[in-house]
Amino acid sequence: MFTRRYALYAGAAGLAALALGRLTRSHAADTPPHPYEVSHSDAEWHKLLTPAQYDVLREAGTERPFTSPLLNEHRAGTFGCAGCDLALYSSKTKFESGTGWPSFWAPLDNAVDERTDRSFGMSRTAVSCHRCGGHLGHVFPDGPKPTGLRYCMNGVALKFTPAANGST
Numbered sequence: 617m618f619t620r621r622y623a624l625y626a627g628a629a630g631l632a633a634l635a636l637g638r639l640t641r642s643h644a645a646d647t648p649p650h651p652y653e654v655s656h657s658d659a660e661w662h663k664l665l666t667p668a669q670y671d672v673l674r675e676a677g678t679e680r681p682f683t684s685p686l687l688n689e690h691r692a693g694t695f696g697c698a699g700c701d702l703a704l705y706s707s708k709t710k711f712e713s714g715t716g717w718p719s720f721w722a723p724l725d726n727a728v729d730e731r732t733d734r735s736f737g738m739s740r741t742a743v744s745c746h747r748c749g750g751h752l753g754h755v756f757p758d759g760p761k762p763t764g765l766r767y768c769m770n771g772v773a774l775k776f777t778p779a780a781n782g783s784t
Contacts, residue, residue, distance in 0.1 A: 683716075700748040727745070728743050728744065
C-alpha cells in the first residue's frame, strides 16, 4: 500500500541518489595519472574558459546533444583542447555517430588519457586531455573500423583548426 511514509522514504532515497551522483561526478584531474604540463588555479580556469567550457572541462559536465557547431564540421583540420590547445583528433578520424556529439575513432598519439568513470551508477571510460587534464567526453566500444572505438567528445571542450593545405 502506498502511504505517506513510503512517499517520504522514496523521495529521500531519490534526493540521496541525486546528491551522491553529484558528489561522485569526478573530474579527470582529481587524481592525475601524471603531472600536467598546463595547470591553473580554479579562479584562473574560470577566467580562461566560458561557463560551458568550464562545466565540461573542469567539472566533467556534458553539453546537450546536437548543440555543438563542431558536430557539423567536415573540413580537413585538427580538433584540439579548448583548455590548452593540444591537438587531440585529426579530422580524418571524425565520423557521424548519430549521437549528437562529435565522434572520432582514434585520438592523436599521446593526446588523451583514459580512466574508469563510475559516476551516475554506471561504468564508462572517461577521456581527458593529456596536457591539462580537461574532461573531454567518453570512449565506447561501438565505433567503426579500424579501431571499433567511438570517442564521443563534448564539442564545447574542443577547438577546430582548419588545415592550411587541406591535408589533416
